[in-house]
Amino acid sequence: MYVRDAKNREEVWLLDHIESMGLDDTAFRSRDYVVAIDEESGEKAGFGRIRVHKFGPDSDDDEIHEVCELTSIGVLEGWREQGVGAHVVERLVEYASDQGFETVYTLTGEGGYLAQFGFQRIDESRLPEPLQRRLEEKRDGVDPDAKPLAIDVVEFRMPDRLREAFKRAPEGREEASTDETPEDFGIDPDSATYKYDTGR
Numbered sequence: 599m600y601v602r603d604a605k606n607r608e609e610v611w612l613l614d615h616i617e618s619m620g621l622d623d624t625a626f627r628s629r630d631y632v633v634a635i636d637e638e639s640g641e642k643a644g645f646g647r648i649r650v651h652k653f654g655p656d657s658d659d660d661e662i663h664e665v666c667e668l669t670s671i672g673v674l675e676g677w678r679e680q681g682v683g684a685h686v687v688e689r690l691v692e693y694a695s696d697q698g699f700e701t702v703y704t705l706t707g708e709g710g711y712l713a714q715f716g717f718q719r720i721d722e723s724r725l726p727e728p729l730q731r732r733l734e735e736k737r738d739g740v741d742p743d744a745k746p747l748a749i750d751v752v753e754f755r756m757p758d759r760l761r762e763a764f765k766r767a768p769e770g771r772e773e774a775s776t777d778e779t780p781e782d783f784g785i786d787p788d789s790a791t792y793k794y795d796t797g798r
Contacts (some may be wrong), residue, residue: 707743
């Protein structure tokens with residue numbers, strides 16, 4: 599099992615699972631996602647996203663600022679409880695750190711899950727301005743219970759039990775087909791049209 603950057607051809611797979619899980623697809627770009635893959639079968643097990651928000655300049659300075667948000671973490675049903683989501687989160691926090699971010703924010707009703715990695719609840723007034731708007735949007739849409747959490751990237755920790763579960767996954771799974779289908783490229787086979795408008 600490993601986690602890698604999403605490929606452009608996985609747009610439809612991502613959008614299908616984001617939709618079926620009721621996750622947030624605002625400003626969707628496949629290149630913002632990572633995908634967890636079983637190296638034995640090639641089967642996709644989970645995914646997640648870091649979304650970068652730019653804001654400014656304002657009256658205090660002339661700089662453009664950036665903050666990053668961890669969002670749209672999903673694990674396919676047969677892969678849950680095996681450390682897949684944890685490793686998706688880890689990879690995204692590493693990515694944020696590599697891009698120079700010191701803090702990763704998330705807006706979610708699943709704060710208990712993220713607390714095991716070191717994410718902590720913060721006051722809404724401490725959220726950067728674009729994330730205050732995002733919090734309102736999420737509460738009005740896909741996640742009415744969303745609350746703001748944050749972590750300093752150097753504080754991230756992976757519980758040993760999740761690291762071990764990820765190493766052991768999968769046990770006794772059937773081999774998945776690696777054949778590509780029209781849907782892998784975003785084409786609806788029934789109508790020969792694209793399933794989603796991704797802005798291209």
